[in-house]
Structure formats: C-alpha cells, structure tokens
Amino acid sequence: SQQGEEDPQALSIQEGENATMNCSYKTSINNLQWYRQNSGRGLVHLILIRSNEREKHSGRLRVTLDTSKKSSSLLITASRAADTASYFCATERNFGNEKLTFGTGTRLTIIP
Amino acid sequence: NAGVTQTPKFQVLKTGQSMTLQCAQDMNHNSMYWYRQDPGMGLRLIYYSASEGTTDKGEVPNGYNVSRLNKREFSLRLESAAPSQTSVYFCASNLRRDNQPQHFGDGTRLSIL
Numbered sequence: 001s002q003q004g005e006e007d008p009q010a011l012s013i014q015e016g017e018n019a020t021m022n023c024s025y026k027t028s029i030n031n032l033q034w035y036r037q038n039s040g041r042g043l044v045h046l047i048l049i050r051s052n053e054r055e056k057h058s059g060r061l062r063v064t065l066d067t068s069k070k071s072s073s074l075l076i077t078a079s080r081a082a083d084t085a086s087y088f089c090a091t092e093r094n095f096g097n098e099k100l101t102f103g104t105g106t107r108l109t110i111i112p
Numbered sequence: 113n114a115g116v117t118q119t120p121k122f123q124v125l126k127t128g129q130s131m132t133l134q135c136a137q138d139m140n141h142n143s144m145y146w147y148r149q150d151p152g153m154g155l156r157l158i159y160y161s162a163s164e165g166t167t168d169k170g171e172v173p174n175g176y177n178v179s180r181l182n183k184r185e186f187s188l189r190l191e192s193a194a195p196s197q198t199s200v201y202f203c204a205s206n207l208r209r210d211n212q213p214q215h216f217g218d219g220t221r222l223s224i225l
Contacts (some may be wrong), residue, residue: 030210030211031211040218041218041219042116042202042204042216043155043204043216045214048213050211088155090155099157100157100214102147102154103154104154105154
C-alpha cells in the first residue's frame with residue numbers, strides 16, 4: 001500500500017509563480033525525500049529531510065516536515081517552464097532499512 | 113559517469129513469454145532496487161538487494177524473480193509474462209548508509225499482449 005499521498009494530484013501555474021505540493025504519510029519515518037520525474041525519464045532526487053529536521057532549503061526548493069501531523073510540503077519558488085514534471089514524496093521508515101515507500105505524485109505544469 | 117543503466121528501453125511480449133530486464137550501476141553502490149510504475153499508483157517496490165549476495169521481496173514480488181549477479185548488476189526476470197505486468201520498470205541504487213538518496217535509471221517500458 002502507498003505510504004504517502006500527494007496533494008494536489010495536478011497543479012498548473014504561470015511561470016514565475018510559486019508552486020506548493022503537500023505529502024501525507026502514515027507511519028513514523030527516518031527521513032522523507034522528494035523526487036522529480038520528467039516525462040519518459042527516471043526519478044531524480046531533489047532533497048532529503050531527516051525526521052529531526054523541520055525545514056530545509058536547496059536553491060529554489062524549500063521543504064518542511066511536520067512529524068506530529070505526518071506531513072511535508074515542497075515549495076518551488078519563481079517557477080520556470082523546466083520545472084514542469086511529476087513530483088513524488090518518498091519515506092524511509094527505519095534507520096538501516098533503506099526501502100522507500102512512494103506517494104502517488106503531483107503533476108506540475110508551468111504555463112509560459 | 114553513466115549512473116544506472118537499464119536495458120532494454122522498450123519491449124513488447126506475448127502472454128506466457130519470458131524475459132530478463134537488465135540493470136547495472138557504476139557508482140559502487142551496495143543496494144539495488146526494482147520498482148514498477150503504473151498510472152496513478154506511484155512506484156511500488158518489487159524486489160531489492162541490500163548487498164551482493166542478498167535479495168528480498170518488496171511490496172509486489174509475485175510473478176518476478178531477481179538475481180544480484182555481482183555488485184554492479186541486478187536483473188529482474190519475468191518467467192511467464194501476464195498482461196497485468198504491463199508497466200514501466202525502474203531500477204535504482206544507493207549506498208547502504210543512513211539518509212542516502214536513490215539513483216534511478218530511465219526505465220524499461222514493457223507491454224504484454
């Protein structure tokens with residue numbers, strides 16, 4: 001069964017606007033990761049946030065984690081056409097158990 | 113640096129045929145994984161190998177077998193393909209340490225008629 005669920009399933013915004021995607025999960029975790037998938041390609045790792053972290057930044061990406069609510073959000077600022085892709089959250093449950101459980105993804109479309 | 117390489121990229125099979133999907137990584141990673149991706153389902157883990165010589169079932173292992181040939185290579189075999197196995201298959205790898213992201217290949221698109 002899917003551990004995480006992303007919200008919304010699809011999002012369309014104008015270039016230059018900010019995009020926010022949310023992820024909810026069900027069990028305790030060691031870390032949560034966000035991946036991007038361009039059409040017809042494999043997943044590319046974007047950012048990893050540990051269970052004891054609340055916020056993390058990488059370039060135009062900002063990720064938050066609320067373990068009390070079992071939720072995370074991914075913010076992409078100043079969106080570009082190249083950001084058009086599907087975004088997935090994935091959770092690693094236990095230290096030493098590297099298996100990831102993926103959510104169902106958010107399809108982001110940036111309108112030029 | 114090729115990363116994770118999957119072959120073939122596309123394949124069409126008839127029901128009952130067998131085939132092996134190949135995966136190789138050149139990053140000296142310990143752990144390797146096979147996933148399938150179906151529309152609206154995200155990625156689901158089929159099998160994984162935490163290190164050379166070990167393999168374990170994931171969430172959806174039925175109908176599949178795997179072989180960890182050496183540290184670099186991890187193959188997925190369909191012994192008797194079924195239409196329900198039509199999917200996109202991804203191989204991934206990472207270092208067996210805490211908080212290590214996975215690196216993915218570009219997938220094999222498999223259709224079973």
